Amino acid sequence: MKNTAATESRVSTYLLDNCAPEARARFAALEVLFDPGTIRHLNGCGVAPGWTCLEVGAGGGSIAKWLVDRVGVTGHVVATDIEPRFLEALRGDPNIEVRRHNIVNDPLPEAAFDLVHTRLVLVHLPERDRVLERLIAALKPGGWIITEEFDTFSVPSRPLVDGADSVLTVHTAMTQLLTEHGANGHWARLLFGRLRTLGLTGVEVEGRIFMARAGSPGLALMRANYEQLHGEMIATGYITRREFDVGLERLNGADFVMTLPILWAAWGRRP
Numbered sequence: 001m002k003n004t005a006a007t008e009s010r011v012s013t014y015l016l017d018n019c020a021p022e023a024r025a026r027f028a029a030l031e032v033l034f035d036p037g038t039i040r041h042l043n044g045c046g047v048a049p050g051w052t053c054l055e056v057g058a059g060g061g062s063i064a065k066w067l068v069d070r071v072g073v074t075g076h077v078v079a080t081d082i083e084p085r086f087l088e089a090l091r092g093d094p095n096i097e098v099r100r101h102n103i104v105n106d107p108l109p110e111a112a113f114d115l116v117h118t119r120l121v122l123v124h125l126p127e128r129d130r131v132l133e134r135l136i137a138a139l140k141p142g143g144w145i146i147t148e149e150f151d152t153f154s155v156p157s158r159p160l161v162d163g164a165d166s167v168l169t170v171h172t173a174m175t176q177l178l179t180e181h182g183a184n185g186h187w188a189r190l191l192f193g194r195l196r197t198l199g200l201t202g203v204e205v206e207g208r209i210f211m212a213r214a215g216s217p218g219l220a221l222m223r224a225n226y227e228q229l230h231g232e233m234i235a236t237g238y239i240t241r242r243e244f245d246v247g248l249e250r251l252n253g254a255d256f257v258m259t260l261p262i263l264w265a266a267w268g269r270r271p
C-alpha cells in the first residue's frame, strides 16, 4: 500500500462524514473518552518496536499516532480512512502510510500485519461480517486483532432506575437514522462469539460504559453527532425541529445524565 489518495473507494453509506464541521469535536471527544482504554488493550497485546500495524477508519488519528511512536523507526503503521483529512498531519512521519481506503472493497494485503485495530467503524458497515474476515486475513500468523464497537442495545438509559437518566427523542431518532443507513446496534455484543468462530485463539472481551453529563466528553460526542445529523433526522421525519431543539436544550441541564452505549473491545490472535 502506498501513500496515495486512491479513488478506488466506492460510495459509502457512512453518515458521519469527516468533512462536516462537527467532525473535529467528535474526534476530540473520542480521544479523551476512549483512548486510555484502547491503549491499555494495545499494550495488553504487546505492541512493540518493529511491529507492522493497520489502523482502520483512523478518524482523528490519535491511535495511529500512538502506534507510530510505539513501533518506532523499525516498525510501520498503515492508517486508513474513507476520508483521511485528519490524518494529513501524520504523513510527515517516515514509518506511517496514510491511505484513503474503503475497508469494504479496496485491496488489502493478506498475512501482512502483526496488529489490526479498528474502533467504531464496523458497527456502521452493512458488510461488517465480511470486513471482519478480511481484517483477520490481513493478519500474519500469530498477529492480533482488536476491534472495539458500540452496543446501543444492551444497556439503554432507564429513567425508571434514576429519573435523571434520560432517553432523548433525538437519540432515538439518530439511532433509527444510523440503522437505516446500515448500522447495527446488536453486533458488538456478538464479537466475542464471532472471533472464536473465525478460529482466533486467546479471544477475550471487555465492555466499557460511561455516563454523558454536562461538560463530559461523552456529552460532547453525542452533541456533535446530533448536530451533524439534525438535518437528515428532521428530513426523514424521525424528529421535528422542535423536538430536536428541546433535546439539545436538555443536554445543557446540570442534572442531565444519559448512559452511553457500551464500547465492547474484543481481541484475539490468528493461529
Ligand SMILES: C[S@@+](CC[C@H](N)C(=O)[O-])C[C@H]1O[C@@H](n2cnc3c(N)ncnc32)[C@H](O)[C@@H]1O
Binding pocket: 012, 014, 016, 017, 018, 027, 030, 031, 056, 057, 058, 059, 060, 080, 081, 082, 083, 101, 102, 103, 104, 118, 119, 120, 121, 124, 125
Ligand atoms: C466514528 S469514527 C471513529 C474514528 C476512530 N476510529 C476513533 O474511534 O476515534 C468512524 C471512522 O471510520 C471511517 N469510515 C467509515 N466507513 C469506512 C470505510 N468503509 N472504510 C474505512 N473507513 C471508514 C470514517 O470516515 C471515520 O473516520
